[in-house]
Amino acid sequence: MKNKVQLITYVDRLTGSGIAELTDLLNQQFSDLFSGVHLLPFYYPIDGSDAGFDPIDHTQVDSRLGNWQDIKQLGRSHELMADLIVNHMSAQSKEFQDVLTHGKQSTYWELFLTKDKVFPDGLTNELADKIYRPRPGSCFTTFEFANKETAEFWTTFTDTQIDIDVMSDKGQEYLSRILNTFAANNIKMIRLDAAGYAIKKAGTRCFMLDETFDFIDQLSKKANALGIETLVEIHSYYQTQIEIAKRVDQVYDFALPPLILHSLFTKDVSALVKWLTISPRNCITVLDTHDGIGIIDVGPMEGKAGLLTNGEIDNLVETIHFNSVNESKKATGAAASNVDLYQVNCTYYDALAQNDYDYLLARAIQFFAPGTPQVYYAGLMGEKNDMTLLEKTNVGRDINRPYLTPSDIDESLEKSFVKAMIELINIRNTCNAFNGNFNVKGEESMLTMSWDNAHSSAVLVIDLTDRTSSIEIKEASRTYSISLQSLLY
Structure with a gap:
């Protein structure tokens, strides 16, 4: 992938339409701005329980957006990244529906992970307490088959997202089929979504195990053999992130967004400078994404000091809430339907109290930080918290997942700080110093x-x-x- 600024976007939420319209937008109004595009899930369906991250069919483009030929066409002008949702698929998938019909006799039985597969001798409270989970409550959901028998399936995120047994033959076939489809349609990089949860082992945290690294390594080699690079998406302790970076193609710099906010809020750059001195160089940098603003990435963990103290993190979070007039509070944690509790849901612009200069400072720091910058579509347009969408869906992350129209884009492109950010993007793209x-x-x-x-x-x-x-x-x-x-x- 080129070392130039990339765009992160949903197809329909930016264009109000499909892939062909996105291609036109990138080649016209956004001409020469972005070398690559991270296309957030465009699989069938894009409007499931988790905005496409719960695919019914991971190898089918949602027909409302277009088809694989449209993806291939876009890939001729821009390097494309797509999500490989490693950990789970929709409960509405044909595979899981077949399991519900035929139970253990289903052709797809081994594709899914049950509690019994990991804990054949039973799950004690002690073992359960060790499991790292992104949400409160149980990791399991009980489903009833047509014959009235039941089984408990791993559902790490929601009860409509069924975890895959990625080490089974069926699991390997499933992932290979997706990779081959991507390779045939000009996908040059994959983001391994929720890869840290993919391997479960009794007596462990069931998160980022040695076996998880081995799995990521094997999957990355399969992708690399098809001409596809891999980006691992993991929120974790900052020193763990450094270790992860040594073993993969690329990682996200998730510590950067909260550290920039902390610096701007406190007028103290020491924590940011410490991180930039040691941060992985093989990284993708972001300020905002389709998820929230991560906090766990800079905090202490298991008695080890973080880049920020607990007190500094409390101040960071409370300042975001204050700056957003408590809109972020309504979208974060138990206040809304969330699949994680370690992120603050808010636009980056609102986290900075809609201050144009501070927002431009944040983008300048991002573009000068080591790594390849990605800019989220809502951040590019300087969108504010979408409280109307949040109230409609009660999905916390929808506060920063607006649906835009062509007229919204035209209006945003006239904003002074959007023009200023475009100038920064051009500097980042054209100055050869950033390759040094x-x-x-x-x-x-x-x-x-x-x-x-x-x-x-x-x-x-x-x-x-x-x-x-x-x-x-x-x-x-x-x-x-x-x-x-x-x-x-």
């Missing part, structure tokens, strides 16, 4: 991030106390400086 060596320095409220590559350099200097900032670019043929304030006004 990175350096970061910081003292209290002063942050300096720089890149050097042969005859090119790029330097970002921010003073959070004085609220000043500048970018200096040196290329072989010219040198120029800009202030972020000047981009806005």
Whole structure:
């Protein structure tokens, strides 16, 4: 994948239509902005219980968006990333429906993971307490078959998302079929969704085990053999993330978004500088995504110090709630239907109290951080919390999953800070320095991030106390400086 800015988007929520319309948008209004696109689930159906992350058929494009030929066409102009939903599929899938009809006699029985497969001698309270889970309550859901017998199936996220036995022959066949479909249709990178939960083993946390690394490695090799790179999506302790990065193609830098917020809120860059000094270089950077703003990635874990203390994290979360006028509170944790409790659901723009300058500072830091930047469609357009959609669905993450129309896009492209962000994207895409060596320095409220590559350099200097900032670019043929304030006004 090219080291240039990429877009993250749902097809229908950005275009109001399908894949062909997205292709037109990327080649017209967004021309030359994004080298690649992470297409959030476009499988059948896009409107399940988890916005496409619970596919009934992972190899079928939802016909409301188009077909595989449309995907292939888009892939001719942009490098495409798609989600390989490793851990589960919909309870409405033909495979699981066959299990409900035929029970253990089903052809697909071994495809799904039951409690008995992992705990043949029974699940004690002690064993249950060890299991790491992203939501409160049981990891299992009881289903009744046509013959009235029952079984408890692993349902890590919701009771409509049935966990796959990825180590079974059927599980391996299922994943290989998806990979082959992707390879045939110009998908160049896959995001391994929920891969950390894929392997379950009695007596463990059933999360990010040594066996999980082995599974990810094997799956990545299969993908690589088909010309597909892999990105692992895991929220975890920051030092664990560093170790994970050594064993995979790419990881997300999930520590960056909360650390930038913390720096802007407190005018103290020390935690951010510490992280940027040691963070993985083979990473994808984000500020916002279709999920919430992660918190676990910077906090303490099991007695080990985090990048932020518990007190600093409490302040971070409460400041987000305050800045968003408590809208984020209505979408986070038990306040709404959520499949995780370690994220704050809020647009990044609202987390910064809709302050255009602070938002531009955050984007500048992201674009100068090591890794390949991705920009979420709602963040690109500077969208505010979608309280109407949240009230309609009561799905916490929908607060940052708006449905836009072509007129919404045209209006947003006239916003001064959207124009400023597009200018930052162009700098990130065209300056050769970003393919070189990175350096970061910081003292209290002063942050300096720089890149050097042969005859090119790029330097970002921010003073959070004085609220000043500048970018200096040196290329072989010219040198120029800009202030972020000047981009806005």
